[in-house]
Amino acid sequence: MKKKIMFIAAPILAIIAVIVILPMFISNTSNNNHENSNNLNPTNFNVPSTNGTMRIVHITHNVEGTPEFVDLYPDRYLFDTNYAADPSGTVESVAISLKPELMNFYREIGFFDRPSTSVVIYPMFTQKAYGENGFYYYYSHKCDSHCLTLSIPSHIERMFEASGRATAILQLLHYDFVTDLQVDSNPDILKKYNKVIVLHNEYVTQKEFDAITSHPHVVYLFPNALYAKVNVNYDNGTFTLVRGHGYPDPNIENGFNWKLDNSQFEYDIKCDSWKFYNVTNGKMLNCYPAYRLMYDKELLQELAKPLN
Numbered sequence: 001m002k003k004k005i006m007f008i009a010a011p012i013l014a015i016i017a018v019i020v021i022l023p024m025f026i027s028n029t030s031n032n033n034h035e036n037s038n039n040l041n042p043t044n045f046n047v048p049s050t051n052g053t054m055r056i057v058h059i060t061h062n063v064e065g066t067p068e069f070v071d072l073y074p075d076r077y078l079f080d081t082n083y084a085a086d087p088s089g090t091v092e093s094v095a096i097s098l099k100p101e102l103m104n105f106y107r108e109i110g111f112f113d114r115p116s117t118s119v120v121i122y123p124m125f126t127q128k129a130y131g132e133n134g135f136y137y138y139y140s141h142k143c144d145s146h147c148l149t150l151s152i153p154s155h156i157e158r159m160f161e162a163s164g165r166a167t168a169i170l171q172l173l174h175y176d177f178v179t180d181l182q183v184d185s186n187p188d189i190l191k192k193y194n195k196v197i198v199l200h201n202e203y204v205t206q207k208e209f210d211a212i213t214s215h216p217h218v219v220y221l222f223p224n225a226l227y228a229k230v231n232v233n234y235d236n237g238t239f240t241l242v243r244g245h246g247y248p249d250p251n252i253e254n255g256f257n258w259k260l261d262n263s264q265f266e267y268d269i270k271c272d273s274w275k276f277y278n279v280t281n282g283k284m285l286n287c288y289p290a291y292r293l294m295y296d297k298e299l300l301q302e303l304a305k306p307l308n
Contacts, residue, residue: 073295078099106173109301121208122163122199123200125201133147184205198226202225221303222289227261273286
C-alpha cells in the first residue's frame with residue numbers, strides 16, 4: 001500500500017495485549033472501542049458540521065500528493081460514534097460503541113450468544129511497517145536499509161493502514177481474533193475456524209501466506225493483502241522485509257508472485273460500488289472498506305455469511 005494515511009485506535013474498556021514470543025488472543029469483551037489520530041501523515045477529520053438536519057464529517061485523504069475527499073453522515077452510522085477534536089477542528093480521537101436499539105441486528109451479524117465460527121487476522125507486521133522509522137521511511141528515502149528490520153510490535157495500535165476501524169467494529173461484534181504472530185507461530189490455528197477474514201495484512205511471513213492461501217474459506221476484506229514477504233527472528237524480537245513492494249528489485253511488486261493480488265482496488269475508499277467476487281479459496285472485496293463498514297448493513301451482512 002503506497003498511501004500514507006493513518007489513524008490509531010485503542011480500546012477503552014479492554015486491555016489488548018500481544019506477547020512477542022507466545023502471543024495471546026485479542027480480547028473481544030469490550031463494548032466500546034477508542035481510536036486516536038496520532039500519525040506521521042494524519043488524515044484530516046473535521047468535526048461534524050450540520051447541513052440542514054444531517055450531520056456531516058468531512059474527511060480529506062492525501063493519497064500520493066492528491067487530496068481525496070469523503071463525506072460521512074454520523075446519523076446514519078450503525079454504531080455510536082463520538083468525535084473529540086482539537087481547536088483546529090481536526091479529530092484527535094473517535095470512540096465507537098454499540099447502539100442498544102440495534103442489538104437484534106448485531107446478533108444477526110455477530111457472535112454474542114454463540115461460538116464464533118470465523119477468525120480475523122490482525123496485521124501486526126503491517127501496523128509496524130507504517131510506523132515511525134518503518135518501511136515507508138525507507139521507501140521515501142528518509143532512512144537507509146536499517147529501517148527494513150523492525151522490532152516486533154508489543155501492542156495493538158489500530159491505524160488506518162492496519163484496518164483499525166474494521167478491527168474495532170469486528171471486535172464489538174465478538175469476532176475471534178488472532179495476530180500475524182500467532183499464525184506464523186502456529187499456522188494450524190486457522191484450521192479451527194470455518195472462515196478466515198483477512199484485513200489489510202500487507203506484510204506477512206511465508207508461513208502465514210501458506211496458511212491463508214491453503215485455507216478453503218477466506219474472505220479477503222481489504223485489497224493489497226499478502227503483498228510483501230517478511231521474516232521473523234524471535235530470538236532478537238525483530239522482523240525484516242525480504243521481498244516485495246519494490247524490494248530488493250524495483251521491478252518486484254508482489255513478494256509472493258501471488259496471482260490473486262488485487263492491490264489495484266486499494267485506492268477506492270468510498271466503496272460506493274462494492275462487491276465481493278469469487279477466488280479459488282473464498283472471495284475478495286473490490287475496495288477499501290474502512291469507512292463503509294460504519295454504515296452499510298448489507299456489507300456487514302454479507303461479511304457474516306458462511307462460505308461453502
